[in-house]
Amino acid sequence: MDDNTRQLAELLAKSLDPAQSREAEKQLKSVENTPGFPLMLLLAVNTVELPINVRLAGALFFKNLIRRSWADDEGNHKFAANDVDAIKRELLGVMIAVPPNLQVQIGEAISVIADSDFYKRWDTLVAELASKLDANNPAVTTGVLTVAHSIFKRWRPLFRSDELFLEIIHVLEKFGDPYLGLLQSTDSLIESNKNDKAKLTELYKVLNLLVKIFFDLSCQELPPIFEDNLAQIMQLFHKYLTTTNPLLATDDEEEAGVEEYVKAGICEILVLYMQKYEDAFGSLTPNFAGATWNLLTTIGMEPKYDILVSKALRFLTSVAQNERHKNVFSDALEDVIQKIVLPNMTLRTSDEELLEDDPIEFIRRDLEGSDSDTRRRAANDFLRQLMEQFERNVTDVTTRYIQNFLQNYAQNPKENWKSKDTALYLFTSIAVKGTVTQYGVSSTNMLVDVVDFFQRNVAPDLVKGVGEVHTILKVDAIRYIYTFRSQFTKEQLIQAIPLLINHLTSPDYVTYTYAAITIERVLYLQVEKKPVFSKEEISPVSGDLLAQLFKLIKKGTSPEKIAENEFLMRCVMRILVICREDMAQNAEFVLQNLIDITNEISKNPSNPRFNHYHFEAVGALIRFVGPLNPEKFEEHLNQPFMLILGNEVAEFTPYVFQLLGLLLECNQKAPLPDRYKMLIQPILTPTLWETRGNIPALVRLLNAVSARGAEQMLQNNQIEPVLGIFQKLLSMKSTETSGFDLLEGIIASFSISALNPYIGQIFRIIMTRLSSTRTENLTLRFTKFFYLLASRTAQGAGPDWAIQAVDSVQPNIFGEIYKAFIVGGTQRLTKYLDRKIAVVGLTNLVTGSSRLAAPGSPYAALWPGSVLALLKLLEVPPVPASGDGYDQAGEVDLDDVSFSVSFATLNTARKSANDPFPEIAFPRKWVSAETKKSEAFKARLGELSPEERGVLEGYA
Numbered sequence: 001m002d003d004n005t006r007q008l009a010e011l012l013a014k015s016l017d018p019a020q021s022r023e024a025e026k027q028l029k030s031v032e033n034t035p036g037f038p039l040m041l042l043l044a045v046n047t048v049e050l051p052i053n054v055r056l057a058g059a060l061f062f063k064n065l066i067r068r069s070w071a072d073d074e075g076n077h078k079f080a081a082n083d084v085d086a087i088k089r090e091l092l093g094v095m096i097a098v099p100p101n102l103q104v105q106i107g108e109a110i111s112v113i114a115d116s117d118f119y120k121r122w123d124t125l126v127a128e129l130a131s132k133l134d135a136n137n138p139a140v141t142t143g144v145l146t147v148a149h150s151i152f153k154r155w156r157p158l159f160r161s162d163e164l165f166l167e168i169i170h171v172l173e174k175f176g177d178p179y180l181g182l183l184q185s186t187d188s189l190i191e192s193n194k195n196d197k198a199k200l201t202e203l204y205k206v207l208n209l210l211v212k213i214f215f216d217l218s219c220q221e222l223p224p225i226f227e228d229n230l231a232q233i234m235q236l237f238h239k240y241l242t243t244t245n246p247l248l249a250t251d252d253e254e255e256a257g258v259e260e261y262v263k264a265g266i267c268e269i270l271v272l273y274m275q276k277y278e279d280a281f282g283s284l285t286p287n288f289a290g291a292t293w294n295l296l297t298t299i300g301m302e303p304k305y306d307i308l309v310s311k312a313l314r315f316l317t318s319v320a321q322n323e324r325h326k327n328v329f330s331d332a333l334e335d336v337i338q339k340i341v342l343p344n345m346t347l348r349t350s351d352e353e354l355l356e357d358d359p360i361e362f363i364r365r366d367l368e369g370s371d372s373d374t375r376r377r378a379a380n381d382f383l384r385q386l387m388e389q390f391e392r393n394v395t396d397v398t399t400r401y402i403q404n405f406l407q408n409y410a411q412n413p414k415e416n417w418k419s420k421d422t423a424l425y426l427f428t429s430i431a432v433k434g435t436v437t438q439y440g441v442s443s444t445n446m447l448v449d450v451v452d453f454f455q456r457n458v459a460p461d462l463v464k465g466v467g468e469v470h471t472i473l474k475v476d477a478i479r480y481i482y483t484f485r486s487q488f489t490k491e492q493l494i495q496a497i498p499l500l501i502n503h504l505t506s507p508d509y510v511t512y513t514y515a516a517i518t519i520e521r522v523l524y525l526q527v528e529k530k531p532v533f534s535k536e537e538i539s540p541v542s543g544d545l546l547a548q549l550f551k552l553i554k555k556g557t558s559p560e561k562i563a564e565n566e567f568l569m570r571c572v573m574r575i576l577v578i579c580r581e582d583m584a585q586n587a588e589f590v591l592q593n594l595i596d597i598t599n600e601i602s603k604n605p606s607n608p609r610f611n612h613y614h615f616e617a618v619g620a621l622i623r624f625v626g627p628l629n630p631e632k633f634e635e636h637l638n639q640p641f642m643l644i645l646g647n648e649v650a651e652f653t654p655y656v657f658q659l660l661g662l663l664l665e666c667n668q669k670a671p672l673p674d675r676y677k678m679l680i681q682p683i684l685t686p687t688l689w690e691t692r693g694n695i696p697a698l699v700r701l702l703n704a705v706s707a708r709g710a711e712q713m714l715q716n717n718q719i720e721p722v723l724g725i726f727q728k729l730l731s732m733k734s735t736e737t738s739g740f741d742l743l744e745g746i747i748a749s750f751s752i753s754a755l756n757p758y759i760g761q762i763f764r765i766i767m768t769r770l771s772s773t774r775t776e777n778l779t780l781r782f783t784k785f786f787y788l789l790a791s792r793t794a795q796g797a798g799p800d801w802a803i804q805a806v807d808s809v810q811p812n813i814f815g816e817i818y819k820a821f822i823v824g825g826t827q828r829l830t831k832y833l834d835r836k837i838a839v840v841g842l843t844n845l846v847t848g849s850s851r852l853a854a855p856g857s858p859y860a861a862l863w864p865g866s867v868l869a870l871l872k873l874l875e876v877p878p879v880p881a882s883g884d885g886y887d888q889a890g891e892v893d894l895d896d897v898s899f900s901v902s903f904a905t906l907n908t909a910r911k912s913a914n915d916p917f918p919e920i921a922f923p924r925k926w927v928s929a930e931t932k933k934s935e936a937f938k939a940r941l942g943e944l945s946p947e948e949r950g951v952l953e954g955y956a
Contacts, residue, residue, distance in 0.1 A: 004040060009050050012057040032065050035080045038087055041065070045102060046094045055098070059105035066109040071116040073692075073734040074773070088113070092128050095147070096140050103143045111150040118151055119170050125151075126171050130178040135185035138202035145209035148175070152216035160220060168220060176225040179217070180233075183210050187236055197247040204248060204258040207240070211265035215272060222277045234284050237266045242291050253302040253350075260308045267292070267311035274318040282324060289319050289328050297339050303350045306375055313344065313378035320385040333390060337383070337397055344379035345429075346422050347472065355472070359509040360564055366479075367517070380429045387430055387445070395447045398430045406457065417470040420457075424476045427453060428483055439525055440486035450484050451492070462499045466506065475514050478503060482518040485525060490532055493522055501541065504548045512552060516571040519545075523574045531578060539582040542575050546586065549575075550593040559604040562597060566609035573613045576620035577908065587625045591636055594618050598640045605651040612904055615655040619908030622662050630667035637663065638675055645682075650691070657683075657697035658909040661704035665911070672709035680705060680713060684721045686728075693903035695729065699738045700911065703745030710749045722746060723758055727765050733775055740781040747788060748916075752796035759801075760808035767809055770821060776828075783825035784834050787841030790849075791916070799841070799849035803859070814851075815859050823862075826869045827876075833913055835873055839923050842870040847934035854936045864943050871951050874924050928955035 014024035031037055044050065045058040069078045077084050091113070095106040118125060132144045152171065158164055186206050193199040214233075217223055226233060241263055250257040256264075270288055273281040292312045299305050319325045329336050355362045365374050387394040405423035409416045431450050434443040444450050461469045461477040481488070481496055488496070500522075503515035525532040549572050556562035576583055576590070583590060594617060605611055618637075626633045641660060644652045664676065683702060688694060702722065706713065713719060726746070729739030743762065747755070766782055789802035806814040826842070829835050845852050846866050852859040920926045931937045931952060941949065 005044050005047065008040060008044050008058075009047075009054050012044070012054045012061065013051075015057055015061070016053060028061060033069060033078070035083060038062070038065060038079060038083050039090065042087060042090060042094055042106075045106070046097055052099070055102060056105070059098070059102045063105045063109045063112075066112050070113055073732045075116060088117075088122060088124075092125075092132065092144075092147075095143055096132060100139070100143075103146075107143060107147050107150065110147050114147075114151045115154070119167050123170070126174040130175050133178050133182050135182055135189055135203075135206070138199075138206050141182070142202070142205050142209065145206065145213060149209055149212050149216060152213060155216060156219045158220070164220065168217070168223075172217065172223050172225060176217075176223065179210070179213065180225065180229060182206075183214075183233070183236065186210060187239075194245060195247070200245065200247055201258060204262060208258055208262050208265060211237075211262055211269065215265065215269050218269070218272060218277075222280060227280055230280060231284075234281075234288075237269065238288065238291060241266050241288070241295065250304060253304055256304045256307055260305060263295070264308040264311040267308070267315045270315045271311070271318045274315065274322065278322060278324070285319060285322075285325050286328060289316065289325070292316055293336075293340070296344075301343070301348055301350075303348075309344060309375050310378035313340070313375075313382045316340070317378075317382045317385045320382065320389055326389045329386060330390065333386065333393055334397055336386070337394070337401065341379050341383050342401065342422070342426075344375040345383075345425050347418050352472075355510060359513070363510060363513055363517075363567070376425065380425070383426075383429045384432065388433075391445065391447065395430055395445060398426055399448070402426050413469075417473055421470075421472055421476055424458070424473075424480065428480070432483070436483075437486075440482070440521070441484055442486070444484070444487060450487050454480060454484070462496075462503075466508075471508050471511060474503070474506075474508075475510050478511070478514040478518050482514070482521055485518070485522050493525075493532070494537075497522065501545060501548075504545070504552070513565060513567050516549065516552075517567045520567070520571040520574045523578050533578065535579045535582045538575065539579045542579050542583065543586045543589075545575055546572060546590055546593075550597075553597065554593070556600075559601050560606045563601045563605070563607040563610040563614075566607055566613055569610050569613040569617065573617040573620060573908075576617050576624070580620075580624040581628065583621060584625050584628055587621065587629075590621060591633070594621065595636060595640050599643070602640070602644050602647070602649050602652060605649065608651070611651065611655070612906075615652075615659065616906055616908050619659055619662060619906045622659060622666065623908050626663065626666035630663070630670075633666065634663055634673060634675070650693075653691075654693050654697035654903045655906060657694065657701040658906050661697075661700040661911070662909040664701075664704035664708055668707065670708070672705065672712055676705060677709065677712055680709065680716070680718060684718060684725070686725075689725060689728065692734070695735055695738045696741075696903055696905070699729075699742045699745070700909075702742065703749070703911075706745055706749035710751075710754075714750070714754055719746075719750065719754060719758070723762070726762075730765055730769055733773065733778075736769070736775065736778050737781065740785060743785065744788065747785075747792075752792075752801070759805040763805050764809045767806075767813075767817065770817075779821050779825045780828055783822050784829060784837060786822050787826075787838045788916075790841035790844050791837055793844055793848070799845045799853075800851050803849065803851045812858070815862060818859070818862055819865075823865060823869050827872055833915060836915070836917060836920070836923060839870065839873050839927065840917055840920065842866055842873065843927050843930050846870060847930050847937045849936075853934070853940070855939055863940060867944060867948065870927065871948060874927060874955070875951070924955040928952065932956075 011024050011028055014020040015028065017024075041058055041062050045055050045062060047055070050058075071077055079087070091106065091110055095103055095110065098106060114122065114125065126148075129144050129148050132140060134141055155164065155168065186203055190200065190203050190207065193203060214226075218226060245259065248257055248259040270292075274285065278285075292315050296309065296312055296316075299309060316329075319328055351362070354365075366376075383394070383398070387398075402423045405419040405426070409420035409423070413420075427448070431444050431448050431453075432441050433445050434441070436442070458477045458480045461473050464474075478500065481493075481500070485493070497519065500515045500519050504512050504519075506512045506515070523531070523533055523538065549568050553562060553565065553568050553572075556564060594614070597614060598618070601611065601614065622633055622637075637659070641656045644656050660676075660679075664672075679701075682688070683698060683705075689698060702725075706722070713722070722742070723746070726739050726742050729735040729742060766785075769778060770782065786802055786806075789797045789805070790799040792798060803814050806817055826838055829838055846863060847853055849857070849859075851857050852862055852866065854860070944952075
């Protein structure tokens with residue numbers, strides 16, 4: 001071991017000591033980009049003389065170093081070329097050599113590199129992986145397959161493209177034959193080691209990865225190598241789906257074993273092949289359907305089988321969807337419902353235990369779309385699909401069972417409550433038709449009466465007191481309203497809301513949570529983009545509602561417990577959004593509760609969804625009530641917001657920046673308060689802009705600060721740092737939109753005289769990007785920006801000023817830029833205000849520009865094409881946006897948000913789209929008037945075609 005490695009090991013050891021860790025990590029980071037360091041770190045991880053905890057610390061640091069420093073946003077390597085090549089050369093060998101706990105970290109690093117470089121800049125990887133496959137060495141092979149799966153699984157959600165298929169072909173050419181060989185040899189080894197538990201377990205881990213990779217390789221297109229060998233491969237999969245080895249059985253009733261995972265993976269493959277490759281797979285369907293049916297009727301009810309059961313049911317659902325194979329079930333509907341559907345819809349003891357031990361997890365699993373791996377969800381989907389194919393028969397059979405369950409419940413309600421629970425779930429399954437939207441069920445089975453069933457069997461449980469009916473039946477009743485909310489009339493919902501509000505006071509966690517969920521979704525209901533319930537209808541009860549919701553949230557005794565239940569906070573948010581300015585009467589109480597919660601959850605952010613709804617709620621209060629008393633809001637929120645920024649609570653910082661921007665806009669005409677003046681310098685610090693999640697929020701805040709503090713910023717020479725930030729943002733595709741957002745804010749806030757020294761440089765920066773890594777977005781934002789300048793005649797800018805700014809980059813370059821980008825991009829502007837700005841800018845160009853409109857001017861040849869572009873814009877006008885900028889329908893669906901990215905837009909804090917030309921209500925008439933009073937335009941009217949003149953005359 002050399003001295004450098006020894007010194008590195010000492011630093012890694014210190015990083016494990018809490019007393020020295022911060023200083024050690026600082027030293028490590030100070031040298032991490034030194035040429036040769038990444039490779040030295042990797043080789044240290046592979047040094048067996050070092051203690052295992054030091055090697056693990058090295059592996060973790062290496063993985064994180066690769067994550068943050070392998071490539072920039074444009075895909076360019078940050079390390080020296082020699083380091084890049086050496087790391088790739090050594091990486092796989094190190095991963096194979098190190099113990100399993102280190103393999104995981106190195107494997108993740110390989111995945112990160114592959115995300116950037118595979119396959120064109122790392123075309124040797126697949127061949128290397130294939131060369132290391134060895135059925136006789138399961139430990140190594142498991143590591144290799146884990147890396148392969150991490151690379152190939154990226155294909156699953158991608159859209160088809162030539163680039164994608166070239167990558168898959170590259171993989172199959174080098175990996176296809178070795179893969180099939182490994183699959184066969186693993187099968188042989190499992191056979192010969194079926195009495196050796198240790199070896200069998202290792203081989204099944206390999207088989208599990210082989211099954212996953214088979215799905216990866218098949219997810220986009222049926223590989224020819226699989227199609228040619230499909231019968232043998234599927235025979236092998238059938239074998240492992242239908243056989244069970246007692247040695248692999250786990251004692252744990254909760255955790256699935258490797259055998260269950262293999263079978264579940266095979267079922268996933270069957271679903272894929274049934275849905276995408278039925279022409280090749282079709283003849284095998286009856287055999288697999290029978291095997292799956294047998295599996296489902298013999299498997300235990302323990303939770304460890306839940307994933308397998310749900311995947312198996314998904315396969316049968318896909319068979320039922322297929323017209324060619326639906327008759328597999330047609331003669332056995334009674335059996336299917338009795339032996340497969342009912343057992344998996346019945347509440348189990350483990351479900352009751354989950355409700356008691358982890359009620360929030362029970363709720364998340366129970367909610368529609370929250371967890372597809374529940375038996376109930378899968379059985380529900382299967383029954384619904386059967387009903388789609390055999391509506392009358394399935395409805396009749398299921399209705400008979402529903403009546404039997406209800407009769408059983410009536411005989412002894414206390415003991416037989418599960419029968420009613422099953423009946424309600426069955427009814428819901430056959431009553432729902434079509435898709436379930438954010439507003440609930442879109443249509444129902446006409447053979448059943450949803451409202452009548454509710455009145456006879458569900459409503460009575462809503463009004464019964466605590467102890468009179470089982471908790472789960474109470475929850476079922478609330479859930480029924482939640483599910484069918486869009487099927488009830490407003491009058492029926494008005495009757496239900498007081499009952500739901502009453503259940504917020506229930507001592508039972510699941511009951512009050514479901515009440516909050518249902519209240520929120522009912523208030524969210526819309527008809528023709530307008531809420532069903534108005535603020536006038538909700539405001540009278542909003543104070544008591546919010547008081548109870550805050551009481552429930554603040555029952556938590558730790559930051560984690562306070563933030564546990566996102567459904568309560570979502571209900572708070574919805575009430576504030578509905579009631580809007582009517583919340584002024586309760587503003588102080590609501591604001592203080594939100595501040596109290598902010599202060600607590602800031603200590604340890606733990607639930608991203610709760611956090612998001614919480615800050616949406618703060619945003620709603622600021623947006624709708626803040627303008628009534630902006631100074632008070634600024635004063636109250638200053639302490640919690642500054643605490644978050646001071647403590648560098650990374651998860652909350654982007655939210656605070658957005659909300660500070662919103663606060664500033666509540667009082668736009670007032671001068672910038674001192675507390676915000678003190679913020680300007682810190683938010684211009686370059687390091688703050690290095691965190692990508694901060695950028696859109698910082699732009700939002702900086703633009704709001706500029707709008708009220710431009711003079712202050714000019715006095716302190718702060719416009720140049722702002723323009724420096726713009727240059728950095730524009731240099732990367734990932735942040736170019738934020739760059740233009742910032743630039744437009746600068747143009748709106750600063751005087752033209754202040755911008756004069758910089759406008760040429762601004763265009764130089766933009767045009768450099770246009771000539772190198774141009775994107776469609778860049779072209780359109782540039783087009784809009786040019787028209788923005790050309791439209792601002794009242795502020796001293798205008799068309800000639802904009803043209804001169806372009807020409808300052810290079811003499812007479814405007815004509816080329818205008819033809820290549822601006823005119824071409826004009827018709828591709830889609831937003832109403834963007835097109836309106838373009839109309840004004842173009843009109844100014846063709847009527848008032850001495851450099852383009854005047855006969856004989858330098859760019860006179862561009863005039864006819866400009867008029868044509870203007871007429872095209874006017875002939876296809878988009879619909880103007882309405883409202884105050886807040887769009888409830890546009891709220892982010894947090895189930896679709898990846899919280900690994902550290903930015904999520906607050907809908908309530910979105911900047912309202914301000915029309916810079918509100919006085920131009922009818923653009924066509926305005927254009928007509930402008931052209932008629934322009935002497936330059938009238939002088940060139942003869943250059944237009946009769947059709948173009950006719951269109952213009954029609955605007956009068």
